[in-house]
Amino acid sequence: MLNKSDIISKILSEKSRTPHSEKGSVYAPANIALCKYWGKRNEILNLPMTSSLSISLQEKGSHFAFEVVDTEDVLHLNEKIISAEDPFYQNLFSFIGLFRKSHSPRLHIRIHSTIPIAAGLASSASGFASVVKGLDALYGWHLEPWELSILARLGSGSACRSIWPGFVEWQKGIREDGMDSFGVPLDLTWPALRIGLLLVSCEKKNISSRKAMALTQENSPLYRAWPKQVTQDLDAIKIALANQDFRDLGEASERNALIMHKTMMAATPSIDYSTPQTHEYVQQIWQLRQEGLSIYFTQDAGPNLKLLFLENTEAEVVQAFPQIEIIQPF
Numbered sequence: 229m230l231n232k233s234d235i236i237s238k239i240l241s242e243k244s245r246t247p248h249s250e251k252g253s254v255y256a257p258a259n260i261a262l263c264k265y266w267g268k269r270n271e272i273l274n275l276p277m278t279s280s281l282s283i284s285l286q287e288k289g290s291h292f293a294f295e296v297v298d299t300e301d302v303l304h305l306n307e308k309i310i311s312a313e314d315p316f317y318q319n320l321f322s323f324i325g326l327f328r329k330s331h332s333p334r335l336h337i338r339i340h341s342t343i344p345i346a347a348g349l350a351s352s353a354s355g356f357a358s359v360v361k362g363l364d365a366l367y368g369w370h371l372e373p374w375e376l377s378i379l380a381r382l383g384s385g386s387a388c389r390s391i392w393p394g395f396v397e398w399q400k401g402i403r404e405d406g407m408d409s410f411g412v413p414l415d416l417t418w419p420a421l422r423i424g425l426l427l428v429s430c431e432k433k434n435i436s437s438r439k440a441m442a443l444t445q446e447n448s449p450l451y452r453a454w455p456k457q458v459t460q461d462l463d464a465i466k467i468a469l470a471n472q473d474f475r476d477l478g479e480a481s482e483r484n485a486l487i488m489h490k491t492m493m494a495a496t497p498s499i500d501y502s503t504p505q506t507h508e509y510v511q512q513i514w515q516l517r518q519e520g521l522s523i524y525f526t527q528d529a530g531p532n533l534k535l536l537f538l539e540n541t542e543a544e545v546v547q548a549f550p551q552i553e554i555i556q557p558f
């Protein structure tokens with residue numbers, strides 16, 4: 229069975245593992261899946277059961293700055309120093325450790341996340357994508373975006389879509405080594421599209437997406453129908469994007485998220501990321517839609533909702549949800 233280091237060696241082959249720049253900074257946006265990734269065909273390489281499709285969140289994401297130091301690794305997250313015992317520090321440096329030689333110089337890393345960490349808001353996606361872009365700058369690899377996408381996937385599956393702005397399809401690929409499983413940006417924009425972040429809670433989720441995915445795949449009787457559902461929803465979403473048909477886009481995206489959540493609820497033990505507040509917002513969205521407002525939602529591995537609407541309904545959406553944070557992806 230191939231491991232992460234095998235894939236990294238394949239991509240980097242003879243490329244240098246000695247720093248090329250003393251310092252630098254990069255940025256990667258978070259992304260929200262309109263058609264979800266839920267379930268893996270390979271847990272080590274984060275190879276998905278299905279393709280998926282996302283929209284990147286422009287200025288919401290991770291800024292990653294590095295500086296080569298001759299002491300020891302230091303990490304600042306949102307201007308606060310993170311101790312070497314912290315799981316965040318350990319995850320980050322064990323990922324970086326896959327790329328650097330043990331005797332190579334240490335790093336002072338500053339990550340500034342403009343999106344709450346670990347609340348199902350795609351912070352790990354922008355986080356891992358920014359790390360990979362940062363390493364590319366540090367070592368002067370000049371990798372192609374699709375190669376960066378594969379490396380980011382090794383950190384967290386959805387991170388492979390955070391290499392680009394705009395709409396990105398993660399093509400699942402069929403190869404055992406996953407060299408055909410990476411993000412592909414769609415050549416289209418939708419300037420009137422808006423994403424609203426409706427925060428319910430920014431606390432750390434009680435079950436990681438990794439564990440929840442594995443459990444759903446292992447024993448949810450509904451999981452059998454998921455891959456076929458994704459194929460249908462992905463087609464519907466791509467057609468809606470090509471036609472700029474907002475209703476079709478909203479309906480397919482909302483349906484896809486609802487089915488993902490129902491599928492995980494049917495696992496044993498049941499996985500439920502929603503809180504009573506999430507349900508209340510969902511009811512409110514459905515009520516507004518009945519009253520004629522064209523607004524849809526999607527939800528990831530957390531209680532927060534992401535609303536989909538168009539520029540011309542922004543005022544009504546803000547009136548209904550005054551606390552909403554609006555993102556203009558294009």
Ligand code: PMV
Binds near residue numbers: 264353384385386
């Ligand atoms: O990349 P992960 O392991 O954090 O999983 C992401 C899963 C969802 O956000 C729920 C869906 C997706 O496609 O982003």
